[in-house]
Amino acid sequence: MTVHDEQAGLILLVEDNRQIAEMVGEFLERRGYSVDYAADGVSGLHLAVSNSYDVVVLDLMLPGLDGLEVCRKLRKEAKKSTPVLMLTARDTLEDKLVGLEAGADDYLVKPFEVRELEARLRALIRRDRRQVSTEVLTVGNMTLDTATLRLTRDGQELTVSPIGLKLLAILMRESPRVVSRRDIEREIWGDTLPDSDTLRSHLYNLRRVIDKPFARPLLHTIHSAGYRLADLESEVASTTQTA
């Protein structure tokens, strides 16, 4: 049994293909997640019911009990609301709909990039935690109260458009971390992304409000990587680990 002392996230992977399972599992563990593993539907369901995972990755095709059934039972019988990401072989609308109907929260078509998978997982974990927690976000001297939607910096109250607020909330939740443009777009617009990149415009407008009037900028661009919201200052981030 795995020991769960990691904080990044606890993941259950249910996949009968050993090769895929190994690759995915190793990658996620290197990224700081704790991963439990099951090779078939029955044991997967059992693990999912008896533990509390941050997210479950579920293959659609499984020996015995398939992914749809596992998901359905998890929701209906065990009354668990653990986020589920379904892995499907083909990208038919049917599969997607059936999967979502069974209670899956997202799906990914094989073959997939592990990085893509991780991005989706992070989004799911984030979404899940949002419901329960985090009423107030703080970065540097700026705070956003997600309950009242009030945004202040240095005591000044700032006004931002709806999408700007959503964008800001995402960046604040991930705070010192770099968030890729794709991730942001997916979280704001979901599957139906805008034709051209409107994100730049929103970022521009956001900056205009939260950074322009102040001395130190909080919103930083990392070229061809993404964006980061952080106060680059008294970061005593020297997590010195003598190797």
Add this chain to the structure above:
Amino acid sequence: MTVHDEQAGLILLVEDNRQIAEMVGEFLERRGYSVDYAADGVSGLHLAVSNSYDVVVLDLMLPGLDGLEVCRKLRKEAKKSTPVLMLTARDTLEDKLVGLEAGADDYLVKPFEVRELEARLRALIRRDRRQVSTEVLTVGNMTLDTATLRLTRDGQELTVSPIGLKLLAILMRESPRVVSRRDIEREIWGDTLPDSDTLRSHLYNLRRVIDKPFARPLLHTIHSAGYRLADLESEVASTTQTA
């Protein structure tokens, strides 16, 4: 004094109303938290400064030193970043904003449900711990945080181009080992390698940033074998050199 061997968390409760304090304290202890208690601002601040709590629950109205002052002093004078949840009596916007500005991380309006309080506390504790959970690569005195993409050596922050970062991450992960040129190229560019060997240029630029300004180089060339990133220091075993 309380013994702190519990897993759930160590909480400081500062509240002058005995009735509320007792109810909250008992509930939290039953839920597995360890709770320290103070009835006024001065002793509360003293406790908060001299111990390291997972989170502080702070009433806004306190005899002598009020919650705002306690929070402010904790942040400014004691430089403690312990999460603070503020309890406010009224739901006025002022109170919230002032509280957040003083450095509080969340707030709760009285009267409140203890369950709600616990949920918020859990969120704060988790958020606080999460910052430590990112993947950090370290070689010698140089560290790369793969989440924030920040690279430092000797405390100085270094700026590297995207490909340079990728290249560096590969070398750091393999650290004391030698990595062949072919391997690096495959990992960066995949199947479609560049026509001419661009890698040399990138290595050159990388060295320029991470080694040039420093005394001891970390990036070493192993002739007709590959590259190695390591701090040649306690290297007892000498590699075979055909002189």
Add this chain to the structure above:
DNA sequence: CATCCATTTCACGGACTCATCACCGGGCTG
């Protein structure tokens, strides 16, 4: 139907990367 406002789209210029090339030097081999 008229107006307003958030959002999207578009165009342009500037900043940044990157692949490529040409040149140089130094070590290995014969």
Add this chain to the structure above:
DNA sequence: CAGCCCGGTGATGAGTCCGTGAAATGGATG
């Protein structure tokens, strides 16, 4: 010692990414 191969060092042009601002779109409101 001479030639050759490997690797370091820069400069350059093409292509990409990004900031900026304004104009077009579209939905909500009264």
